[in-house]
Amino acid sequence: MSxxxxxxxxxxxxxLDQRYTPNRREVVxxxxxxxxxxxxxxxxxxxxGRAQSSLYRNLAVLEDAGVVHRVPTADxxxxxxxxxDLTDHHHHLxxxxxxxxEDFAAPAALERAVDRAAAAAEAAGFSPESHRLDLVGVCARxxxxxxxxKKRE
Amino acid sequence: MSxxxxxxxxxxxxxLDQRYTPNRREVVxxxxxxxxxxxxxxxxxxxxGRAQSSLYRNLAVLEDAGVVHRVPTADxxxxxxxxxDLTDHHHHLxxxxxxxxEDFAAPAALERAVDRAAAAAEAAGFSPESHRLDLVGVCARxxxxxxxxKKRE
DNA sequence: CTCAGTGCAAAGGATTTGCATGCCG
DNA sequence: CGGCATGCAAATCCTTTGCACTGAG
Numbered sequence: 001m002s003x004x005x006x007x008x009x010x011x012x013x014x015x016l017d018q019r020y021t022p023n024r025r026e027v028v029x030x031x032x033x034x035x036x037x038x039x040x041x042x043x044x045x046x047x048x049g050r051a052q053s054s055l056y057r058n059l060a061v062l063e064d065a066g067v068v069h070r071v072p073t074a075d076x077x078x079x080x081x082x083x084x085d086l087t088d089h090h091h092h093l094x095x096x097x098x099x100x101x102e103d104f105a106a107p108a109a110l111e112r113a114v115d116r117a118a119a120a121a122e123a124a125g126f127s128p129e130s131h132r133l134d135l136v137g138v139c140a141r142x143x144x145x146x147x148x149x150k151k152r153e
Numbered sequence: 154m155s156x157x158x159x160x161x162x163x164x165x166x167x168x169l170d171q172r173y174t175p176n177r178r179e180v181v182x183x184x185x186x187x188x189x190x191x192x193x194x195x196x197x198x199x200x201x202g203r204a205q206s207s208l209y210r211n212l213a214v215l216e217d218a219g220v221v222h223r224v225p226t227a228d229x230x231x232x233x234x235x236x237x238d239l240t241d242h243h244h245h246l247x248x249x250x251x252x253x254x255e256d257f258a259a260p261a262a263l264e265r266a267v268d269r270a271a272a273a274a275e276a277a278g279f280s281p282e283s284h285r286l287d288l289v290g291v292c293a294r295x296x297x298x299x300x301x302x303k304k305r306e
Numbered sequence: 307c308t309c310a311g312t313g314c315a316a317a318g319g320a321t322t323t324g325c326a327t328g329c330c331g
Numbered sequence: 332c333g334g335c336a337t338g339c340a341a342a343t344c345c346t347t348t349g350c351a352c353t354g355a356g
Contacts, residue, residue, distance in 0.1 A: 019355080021311065040345085051313045056346060058311085072225040076321080076345075091270075093279045102279070106270050113266040117244075117259050118288055125293035126246045126255075134285040135271055140278035172330075174336065193320080204338045209321060211336085229320075229346085312353075322343065329336080 005032070005086060012065040023050060024058050028067065028082070036092065036102040037071040037079035075099040084130070091132075095139035106133065158185070158239060165218040176203060177211050181220065181235070189245065189254040190224040190232035228252040237283070244285075248292035250299075259286065 009028055010020040030043055043059075044050055059080055062068040067086065071079040073094070079101060084090075089111070093102040110133075118128040162181055163173040183196055196212075197203055212233055215221040220239065224232040226247070232254060237243075242264070246255045263286075271281040291299070 017310080019310070021355095023312080049313090052345095053314080053347075054312050057348095060347090061311095070227060072227050072229075074223060074225045076225075076231075078345080093274055093281075094285075095279075096282070104270075104274060104279075107266070107273065110263075110266040110270050113260070113263040114286070117257075117263050117286075120260065121246055121257060121288050121290075125296075126248075126288070126290055127292075127296055128246075128288040128290040129249070130289050132247075132285070132287040132289060133267070133270075135274050135279070135281045136283050136285060137274075137279055137281040139280075143278075143280055170335080172335065174330090176337080202338095205320095206322075206339080207337050210323095213322090214336095231320080308356090310353105310355085312351105314351095315349090317348065318346080320343105320345085322341105324341080325339090327337085327339105329334100331333095331335100 008086065009062075009065075009067050012067055013061070016061070016065055018061055018065065021058075023054060024062060026050075027055070027058055027062065027080075031068065031080065031082045034081075036100065037073075037081040039077050039079050043080070071101065073099060073101065092134045093139065094134045094136045095142055096136055097138055097142040100139060101134075102139065104135065161239065162215075162218075162220050165220055166214070169214070169218055171214050171218065174211075176207060177215060179203075180208070180211055180215065180233075184221065184233065184235045185240075187234075189256045190226075190234040192230050192232050196233070224254065226252060226254065245287045246292065247287045247289045248295055249289055250291055250295040253292060254287075255292065257288065 006020070006025070006028070009024075013020050013024070027043060031038060040052065040055060044052060044055055059068060059070070063070060066083055068080050069083050071081055071092075073079055074096070077099070081087075088105070090103045091106050093104045095101075114131050114133065118131065121128050159173070159178070159181070162177075166173050166177070180196060184191060193205065193208060197205060197208055212221060212223070216223055219236055221233050222236050224234055224245075226232055227249070230252070234240075241258070243256045244259050246257045248254075267284050267286070271284065274281050
């Protein structure tokens with residue numbers, strides 16, 4: 001199954017006359033094993049000797065090819081994840097303190113409710129293609145940190 | 154009712170030893186009359202002679218005070234809107250072509266479904282505080298533009 | 307041999323900060 | 332008067348681009 005993924009990625013790249021290079025494979029592998037969207041520094045940290053500019057360029061190519069997806073976040077740092085048709089549809093838990101983003105699978109009932117809302121938007125002239133649902137709050141790690149800080153007071 | 158709003162804003166600013174200056178009032182008024190989050194240039198265009206840096210600083214202060222909210226967007230340009238407790242709870246229709254964001258009220262059933270999902274996230278250690286739901290697609294304006302372009306082919 | 311891919315360094319654009327001045331409380 | 336607010340300009344941060352070099356086909 002992992003082989004299928006790489007074959008798919010390679011195919012999508014080939015359509016743009018682009019190759020599935022080691023650098024790009026590295027990116028895909030990192031995103032695959034991550035539990036959520038990764039930042040540039042995080043992706044860079046994975047392998048040494050990689051140039052930032054190449055990473056940015058590769059991400060742009062991969063995004064063009066429909067392999068990765070750029071996730072805008074509040075802290076101004078872009079994050080990237082694999083395109084939804086390569087993984088499962090999911091949503092995000094966004095920590096407002098440390099900015100990390102974790103994947104989260106929503107109940108099917110929620111998806112249905114979103115689809116109905118999309119239909120309503122369509123009636124208003126907007127053509128919905130996808131949706132984005134984030135739960136914003138405090139992640140477990142930051143919460144325990146906060147409680148420790150509170151005790152110290 | 155609008156007076157209430159300004160009083161509330163002034164109060165929240167005062168809590169931080171900040172004043173409700175004309176510049177800040179201008180920002181709040183612009184956001185109030187807009188049908189969605191505004192960019193810095195849009196906010197700047199409203200009044201002449203305003204310095205960008207002051208606007209950024211004022212937005213930061215207003216965000217601290219819980220009056221405005223920063224909305225991260227895909228095109229790298231930050232957008233701002235009034236805090237939800239000053240307006241009504243709403244969601245966004247994001248145009249992937251021109252980047253504009255319009256407000257959109259979701260059906261109550263959807264909100265309930267989101268709340269249930271939030272409860273599930275909470276069980277997993279995450280503390281949800283709010284949520285964000287965007288429908289991404291093409292706005293009516295861009296769609297008609299696109300159709301015209303298609304005809305020309 | 308050709309053209310995509312890479313790394314380095316410089317450029318670009320959005321946002322932030324330093325500093326002197328203006329102004330409200 | 333003191334401290335917040337403002338404008339201007341310089342600085343910073345993330346991201347993009349230019350250029351020369353390497354490597355795969």
